Amino acid sequence: MRRYLALLVSMLIATVAQASDSSASATSKPIKPAAKESRDKEEGGSSDKKDSKKSAKESKETKESKETLQPDELAAKIAEKLAVIRKDKEDAARAAPRPVVRPAYAPQVRRTETAKPKEAEHGSAAVVAAMGGHGAVHWSYQGETGPQNWGKMNPANAKCDSGDRQSPIDIRDGIKVDLEPIMFDYKLSGFNVIDNGHTIQVNPAAGNYITVMGKSYELAQFHFHKPSEERVNGKSFEMVVHLVHKDIDGRLAVIAILLERGKAHSVIQQVWNNLPLEKNEAMTALTALDLNLLLPVKREYYTYMGSLTTPPCSEGVLWMVMKEPVEISHEQLAIFSRLYPMNARPIQKTSGRLIKESN
Numbered sequence: 001m002r003r004y005l006a007l008l009v010s011m012l013i014a015t016v017a018q019a020s021d022s023s024a025s026a027t028s029k030p031i032k033p034a035a036k037e038s039r040d041k042e043e044g045g046s047s048d049k050k051d052s053k054k055s056a057k058e059s060k061e062t063k064e065s066k067e068t069l070q071p072d073e074l075a076a077k078i079a080e081k082l083a084v085i086r087k088d089k090e091d092a093a094r095a096a097p098r099p100v101v102r103p104a105y106a107p108q109v110r111r112t113e114t115a116k117p118k119e120a121e122h123g124s125a126a127v128v129a130a131m132g133g134h135g136a137v138h139w140s141y142q143g144e145t146g147p148q149n150w151g152k153m154n155p156a157n158a159k160c161d162s163g164d165r166q167s168p169i170d171i172r173d174g175i176k177v178d179l180e181p182i183m184f185d186y187k188l189s190g191f192n193v194i195d196n197g198h199t200i201q202v203n204p205a206a207g208n209y210i211t212v213m214g215k216s217y218e219l220a221q222f223h224f225h226k227p228s229e230e231r232v233n234g235k236s237f238e239m240v241v242h243l244v245h246k247d248i249d250g251r252l253a254v255i256a257i258l259l260e261r262g263k264a265h266s267v268i269q270q271v272w273n274n275l276p277l278e279k280n281e282a283m284t285a286l287t288a289l290d291l292n293l294l295l296p297v298k299r300e301y302y303t304y305m306g307s308l309t310t311p312p313c314s315e316g317v318l319w320m321v322m323k324e325p326v327e328i329s330h331e332q333l334a335i336f337s338r339l340y341p342m343n344a345r346p347i348q349k350t351s352g353r354l355i356k357e358s359n
């Protein structure tokens with residue numbers, strides 16, 4: 001019996017040592033690519049580290065129990081611990097993230113910040129999948145992680161609940177004035193397309209600008225919502241394009257172009273042609289985009305101060321919603337709908353905000 005016990009204990013120690021080994025530095029394990037180490041750190045969840053701590057604790061527990069437990073009980077306990085260690089290792093292997101191309105200006109939040117503590121603990125494959133698989137943002141457009149709970153999911157999203165300058169809004173009762181025209185300086189640009197898990201986003205090459213109210217903003221990205229987030233006198237549209245611009249101080253100006261059903265749009269087709277096959281992996285297009293073709297012929301617009309319509313719902317965003325919608329075909333709508341049938345935040349309170357519109 002004593003020999004049997006000794007064998008079991010040595011088996012346990014060997015397994016624990018093996019488990020701890022995976023947390024050893026890259027220098028002692030040259031097979032392990034250094035890139036994976038840094039990726040683990042970047043994702044904020046070094047599971048190796050957790051394993052080694054747990055293993056150390058477990059070996060201490062085993063030493064203590066050796067003195068008090070009967071051999072049968074001890075054998076059962078050891079078998080149980082081995083199963084736990086094996087499962088942890090399997091889970092860690094499953095959860096190993098792939099490299100992520102993070103689009104500039106996408107409101108990305110790391111997994112550790114958004115995860116509820118309970119989920120962060122076990123990190124099972126199912127939870128990782130539910131969170132987007134790559135430490136992606138843990139929010140959505142429906143259910144528990146939907147807009148009603150964005151503000152509660154993370155202190156960084158507090159404005160989603162408490163802000164009084166939130167977007168989108170139902171645009172009505174604007175004051176009609178001679179709004180200065182928005183000066184568009186869009187050039188033929190290379191671009192890439194990314195499915196960030198919330199929408200399809202296009203990142204154009206640098207060098208596209210708008211000038212409004214004496215300030216110049218550079219186009220950072222544009223993306224789509226279905227249906228349109230904003231309404232005009234209660235009416236919503238099939239879709240909307242949000243062109244997100246940033247000035248030199250980081251202030252945002254978003255141009256919204258409403259899309260209604262009609263004929264096919266060449267710029268949208270060009271984007272759809274370059275849809276990536278995988279989420280969070282940018283697809284670089286081989287063609288160039290002429291964004292002037294996306295703009296409506298008439299350039300009248302509504303303007304008001306609002307926020308990002310996705311977490312963290314930051315305010316101080318200058319919104320300009322073009323009055324004239326542009327057309328998108330039934331087939332083009334259907335393609336987006338396959339990916340995102342509904343990705344619009346509900347209408348927010350206007351709270352006495354001033355809305356201006358072109359005469």
Ligand SMILES: [Zn+2]
Pocket residue numbers: 223224225242309
């Ligand atoms: Zn948007």
